[in-house]
Amino acid sequence: MSNNRVSRRQFLSYTLTGVGGFMAAGMLMPMVRFALDPVLQKHEGGDFVLTEQKIADITEAPIKVDFTFEQVDAWYKADVTNTAWVYKDGDVIVALSPVCKHLGCMVDWEHKDGNKNEFFCPCHAGRYTKNGGNIAGTPPLGPLDEFEVQEKDGYLMIGPSKPNTLV
């Protein structure tokens, strides 16, 4: 045993802090975990969504393709329509996300204020090449995301998005 005797005051302060802390933790832990739930929830990769775009009609020039799917937002279910920029690169179909990697505005192909053969974001004049690569010296810090694509009965299916693999 050490020579430092624990005083009555110290003993009481340690036990009261310990027991009080335990009780407070027991009370707060469920509530904090409850609040943190959205951060810790696992998200499944999305399914492929069938669009009305015929594969045969896709050309080298990017076109806007809308795709609608049922989005489950906690207790609220709704049909949400998203967009992809789709074009053919040789035989490969490329579908790019229209969400600008600067601050999330929607980019446009050959926008009236932008350049020929480029994606342009009207919010802060961010520019991307055709394959989604961000052009140095403009605000975006990375290339546009890419959607996985599939074909079904001659029509285009759009899947979950992934980081750009073309740049």
Next chain:
Amino acid sequence: MLNKIYDWVDERLDITPIWRDIADHEVPEHVNPAHHFSAFVYCFGGLTFFITVIQILSGMFLTMYYVPDVENAWKSVYYLQNEVAFGEIVRGMHHWGASLVIVMMFLHTLRVFFTGSYKKPRELNWMVGVGIFGVMIGLGFTGYLLPWDMKALFATKVGIEIAASVPFIGQMIKVLLAGDATIIGAQTLTRFFAIHVFFLPAVLFGLLAAHFIMIRRQGVSGPL
């Protein structure tokens, strides 16, 4: 570490007298269960406050998921209870705590009554306590509607009919509470939500502060 932070702040702001003023007070022998075990009856006021704190905390967390809307209220309650981690616990704390506050408050009132603590000079504190009782009942009544299930709906219909039976102004009270002369619906739910989370808690904080300041100023009543 904590001591050093405390000393650093205390050196600049002299905070010790502030909390000493709040924390240092005599607990007379007749209210200390260590001396007379029967003195545990003096704990009920503190327990009421403790559970009230739990109610405030769990309520704050519940509003992260709850929506006061006829379409989504029940669905959001179902979601937070069944899909969110510890949702059943947090909602359970608020649900059971609500009843427990009433029980503790009732026991506290009995203790004050049978020890005659309401007598001069503490009449005002008794009156404030009755005010707190009313606010707590109001919190229970308005909170009961929020899950928007059948029990909530019909209990509120009955409650509003009781309010409507007040002579002369009954109909006005009814419309003021329900937001509509005939429907218990969208407007009733938003009103009850606003009353439950903003108006009544604000009144409650004021009354609790008055209750505590008075008991500190007057001290606990003497032994029987």
